[in-house]
Amino acid sequence: MGAATAPGGSGAVARSAPSSGTSGEGITQWARPRGGYQVHPSYPATARQARIEGTVRLLVHVLADGRVEEIRVEASAGHPDLDRAATDAVRQWRFEPARKGTEPVASWVILPVEFHLTR
Amino acid sequence: MMKRTVAALALVGRAALADAQEASGPQPAPPPAVLEPVIVSAPPPVDSSSEQVIPGKDFELRPQGRPADILRVVPGFVVSQHQGGGKAAQYFLRGFDADHGTDVGFFLDNMPINLRSHAHGQGYTDLHFMIPETLKQVDVFKGPY
Secondary structure (H helix, E strand, O other), rough: OOOOOOOOOOOHHHHOOOOOOOOOOOOEOOOOEEEOOOOOOOOOOOHHHHHOOOOEEEEEOOOOEEEEEEEEEEEEEOOOHHHHHHHHHEEEEEEEEOOOOOEEEEEEEEEEEEEEOOO | OHHHHHHHHHHHHHHHHHHHHHOOOOOOOOOOEEOEEEEEEEEEOOOOEEEEEEOOHHOOOOOOOOHHHHHHHHHOOOEEOOOOOOOOOEEEEEEEOOOOOOOOEEEOOEEOOEEEEOOOOOOOOOOOOOOOOOOOOOEEEEEOO
């Protein structure tokens, strides 16, 4: 899991990036999932029955202690149940917090969750 | 001669570092990092009559004597226990005796349950570890295999 810096313009993100929390300035290392503390989302039966696939982009506020404080749906997957399944799972995650130098700080990260129907 | 080369390299290295720091220094509030995507996959909904999904509601509302009894909601599947327990149930599928799981593949969260080389029966499937209350659904695939 690489903590790559966000590509693309900051415009779209800045609009949805909440004012609370950190701006991301001075962060030397982004928050990233901590091994072993990731609850995998389950595919909602309703969306599966309707054959709905999609990618939901979650905006996740990771606290300095690695817990998730808030999750916002930045871009919906196209079905509310998919968004909910992703949100419910990621809310239980633990992260390695972002750091400014050696000091852990709260930060926002974008986590895409892709739902695919495969045999 | 060697020493001088090393020193020169070190100098170059430091200069490059300083350049990098300068370049990354005045970055104005970078947007949130995008993490690697989480992939959630599931089989497509059933598309043949021998294939089915049994939602949890179907067995949550019935009393279950034994964990394996939830499989009784599968049409054509009979589960019985010809002893007090402590061993796998006896399964019958479409009228055929599948013994303790021979010729039937059982999976829980994609984890295979059949014991291939069990002395009592190859494919022996003891479902007593299963907690019916925690199950979300049962997927059934009756194939020609």
